[in-house]
Amino acid sequence: ILSTRALVLFRTELERLAAGRLAAPVDATAYRGPWRELAAFAESLRRLVSGFITELEVTAAQVASAVEQMEMAVARAAGLADAHTELRTAASSVDAVTQKLAEAVSAGGEALARANRALRAVRAGAKDIDATVDATSRKLDDIGGSLSRIDDILARIGEIADCTRLLSFNAAIEAARAGVHGQGFAVVAQEVKKLADRSSQAVEETATVTEVIKKDVQQAVAAAIKNQEDVRTLIMDAVAEVDASLEAHRTSLARIVDEARAMQREINNYFSRVGSHLQEWEDAVAELRNTAALLRRVGESLAATVGKITVNGGYAGGRYNEETLAAITAELQRLASQPEIKSLNPRTHAQVLQSFLADEPLLEAVYSNRADGSFIFSAPPAGLANARVRAWWQEAMAGRIYRSPVYVSAITRRPCLTVAVPIPGPGGRPVGVLGADLAVNGTREGAR
Structure with missing residues (x-):
């Protein structure tokens, strides 16, 4: 016979389970007979549903984390498409610069052509100088010849x-013999002698001047010839040097233009290849965005479903030592201020946090995160790809210290409290997060 009391008690348990309050077990020892067997079945069902809901809660958190990662990837992919567009614009600017460079090089080529014409004019001028110097030398040679003829004339005059x-x-001797009759003739003879003396003196002076002039002419001819050779050498050396420099510049400019055009062709070919795949890329990004949105809706639906079932209701007021919790919070703050933790170095984080976990039996997990939500270190390994979705x-x-309500850990799959x-x-300014999961279990209250 089924007792009314057992029926009421069992009905109350079923109503509790139906309301989603699955944390407390169904105590089969409170029943007798067939009711105990039914209570045992109810407890098995509670454990099955509780385990399923626990996994569902963890899965919801993991889906939310995956969605966050997907949305970040979509944002980066969209940024890549924008970067491609900006790069394409920059490539167009490079094309314009290359065109201007070609125009500048063309203008430089015209300048080089003008310089070449100027060099040809210099060469022609050098030839004109040669002709002028040669003509001057011939004139000086003619002067030398005239001076030689003057020497001959002076010699005859002498x-x-x-x-x-x-x-x-x-005549003076004959005038002396003539006596009185030859006195006039003697005077004439004397004057003729004076004239002859002056003529001889003039010839000597003229010969001296002529000799000086001849030497000056010879020196002028020698100097003209030497200057002609020096000027010709100087001009030709300068022309050769300038010509070589212009040729080098011409070759360099031509090479620059060829390289710039080749580079532009390569850039255009690259963008043509990338552009052909860009639409496919954008379609894939759009599909990924839609998938992320779908997953987000699924995750929100899972979270809403889990929220209706207070799996951890029995743990919300679970027993844990408040002093222990405060001490662990203070220790986390102390560790967070240490240089080994502030460095965000995975190796030093592993050393410090593993030691901390080993010294605190109440801790189930300890971990650290960067400013983007990614994990620096986690022991045991993190059950989420990214912590950005976690409160x-x-x-x-x-910048605030956080103590969570009791929830199911994605690492241990057990109820925990996070600090x-x-x-x-x-x-x-915060550059990362240091966190720890404390076990919520009445049998472990006060354990350190």
């Missing part, structure tokens, strides 16, 4: 003067 002097001397990460990154503190960076 001979005539000598003869005149001899004749005047003979503890959000609160700690806002998270910010890792301060320059100026006190």
